[in-house]
Amino acid sequence: MINIALPKGRLGEKVYAMFEKAGFECPSILENNRKLIFENEEKGVRYFWVKPSDVSIYVERGAADIGVAGKDILLEYAPEIYELLDLNIGKCRMAVAAKSGFYDDNEKTLKVATKFVNIAKNFYASRCRDIDIIKLNGSIEIAPILGLSDVIVDIVETGTTLRENDLEVVETVVPISARLIANKASFKFKTAEIEKIVDSMKAQVKTDD
Ligand code: PRP
Numbered sequence: 001m002i003n004i005a006l007p008k009g010r011l012g013e014k015v016y017a018m019f020e021k022a023g024f025e026c027p028s029i030l031e032n033n034r035k036l037i038f039e040n041e042e043k044g045v046r047y048f049w050v051k052p053s054d055v056s057i058y059v060e061r062g063a064a065d066i067g068v069a070g071k072d073i074l075l076e077y078a079p080e081i082y083e084l085l086d087l088n089i090g091k092c093r094m095a096v097a098a099k100s101g102f103y104d105d106n107e108k109t110l111k112v113a114t115k116f117v118n119i120a121k122n123f124y125a126s127r128c129r130d131i132d133i134i135k136l137n138g139s140i141e142i143a144p145i146l147g148l149s150d151v152i153v154d155i156v157e158t159g160t161t162l163r164e165n166d167l168e169v170v171e172t173v174v175p176i177s178a179r180l181i182a183n184k185a186s187f188k189f190k191t192a193e194i195e196k197i198v199d200s201m202k203a204q205v206k207t208d209d
């Protein structure tokens with residue numbers, strides 16, 4: 001049995017659709033209930049829904065053999081896992097954003113509000129820019145509006161949230177997409193089963209036109 005951690009939510013539904021098309025369906029998962037674990041014994045798969053930011057924890061600790069996590073989470077927490085495949089879905093970017101007309105005064109420490117402390121620190125360290133990190137847990141866009149920070153480092157997908165709050169992208173930090181990941185020991189001991197899934201999933205990955 002291969003244990004698969006899926007990110008709960010819209011991305012997770014797309015991910016499951018890929019597994020289904022790849023031949024690892026589990027019809028009970030589509031039933032409308034609050035169950036979190038689903039199994040198809042015949043196909044040798046057991047799926048469970050977890051909070052998207054927790055997928056890599058389940059996989060790193062071996063509670064899941066494989067899972068799907070955003071590159072943002074992998075960069076932020078650097079879990080000890082194998083990254084097997086870019087699924088090319090859940091695409092967005094990590095970006096620096098600020099109020100329109102923002103000017104970065106290099107003489108001053110830059111106040112950066114973010115949920116992604118490590119990504120932000122690494123990004124500015126690579127530029128030798130002094131920063132003061134303000135860790136927030138959501139609604140990051142409010143920080144520059146209220147003067148809590150100069151800039152934010154956050155996920156931008158459609159850009160709507162920024163636009164509607166009169167903010168704009170200053171620069172892109174890194175492109176993000178969903179990745180198929182594996183527990184290191186599982187990959188060693190269940191190589192054939194996991195590779196079979198990876199190969200079938202590869203065939204489902206849509207490339208950009
Ligand atoms: C993310 C991100 C932005 C928004 C960007 O928030 O933090 O707020 O999506 O999407 P857009 O460019 O399409 O507007 P999310 O909904 O994940 O919730 P959060 O506030 O907890 O970060």
